[in-house]
Amino acid sequence: MTAVRETSLPVRPDLTGLEPYGAPQLDVPVLLNVNENPHPPSAQVVADLAAAVAEAAPGLNRYPDREFLDLRADLADYLRVESGATLRPEQIWAANGSNEVMLHLLQAFGGPGRTALSFAPTYSMYPEYARDTMTGWVAGRREDDFTLDPDHAVAQLTEHRPSVVLLASPNNPTGTALPLSTIEAVAEAARTTGPEGADGAPTASVVVVDEAYAEFRREGTPSALELLDRYPHLAVSRTMSKAFGLAGARVGYLAAAPALVDVLRVVRLPYHLSAVTQAVARAALRHRGELMAQVAELRAERDRTVTWLRGHGLTVADSDANFVLFGPVEDRERVWRGLLDQGVLIRVVGPPGWLRVSIGTAAEMAAFRSALEEVLGL
């Protein structure tokens, strides 16, 4: 990768020497490194996506529907089925991946002189959203088992008065889901922990619960969508990249109060969601039954992987996601390389000594297990 060099260009000083974010994209047989869904769309889904694109194509001389209310209605309907949430289209926002949704949040609520807060270890893009919007960045801590202590979280809000708090649940790279009580404690405190408003009174901190992996949560783990009615400063973000197996289509979305969504409408680029993207997302949502069946299978495969790793003496963080973080290994670069030599790509991420493996098909996980047995001499 090429780092940003000092040249005669007026590069922002804080970008000098930085490299673009991203895991290695290597062409190997078993890809278990970026938490994708291992199942390609079925022939039937492919045919419907293609038909939807064909239907949109004759209109591509025109800009797309800027408000994409049809897609927002379909996403609201999906959340009703998936989580029992009752949401109006005006409460939904979407963009090119939840990465862009969260950038919109930071553009709207962050900025110079303001702070975004999260709790490490967590998703490594968060500090980049902050950097790119010139928002200050503060990371509190998670406990040794990667849970979040609500008292610590609230103390961090009170101390740093962030305008945005990012809570990943399930968290990447640890897989840890937050209990609703923790999110409630943060959202409750957040009512008055934001920066001073124009009238000198404290505003709320916007609390973003990043539920990119929510569909993989274990039985009985609730979604933060349940709390939306009570907190006008809460936003719950989701994506079609993981459970839906549509990472290549780039569709992320969030649910929040209409007043919060209205601020995002101000900062988005005009027509940011292409007509092709909207058509593909809507067609995929019509197949949610088939796609959700795969989620159940991946969950079961995840639980088998956790049991197997623990059975071999490794420590594994409890996971509500489609990946697991395991360790400790003495030289994780060596283990990563050893697996790669056998055609299995996983990810070096998380605290020292830990590695993350995404959940693939049964055959891919068998390849992972036998490669790991060999590399670690299990």
Ligand code: PMP
């Ligand atoms: N949030 C978390 C926690 C993630 O792990 C990811 C992807 N790795 C994203 C958001 C962004 O996903 P996308 O932009 O594909 O929706």
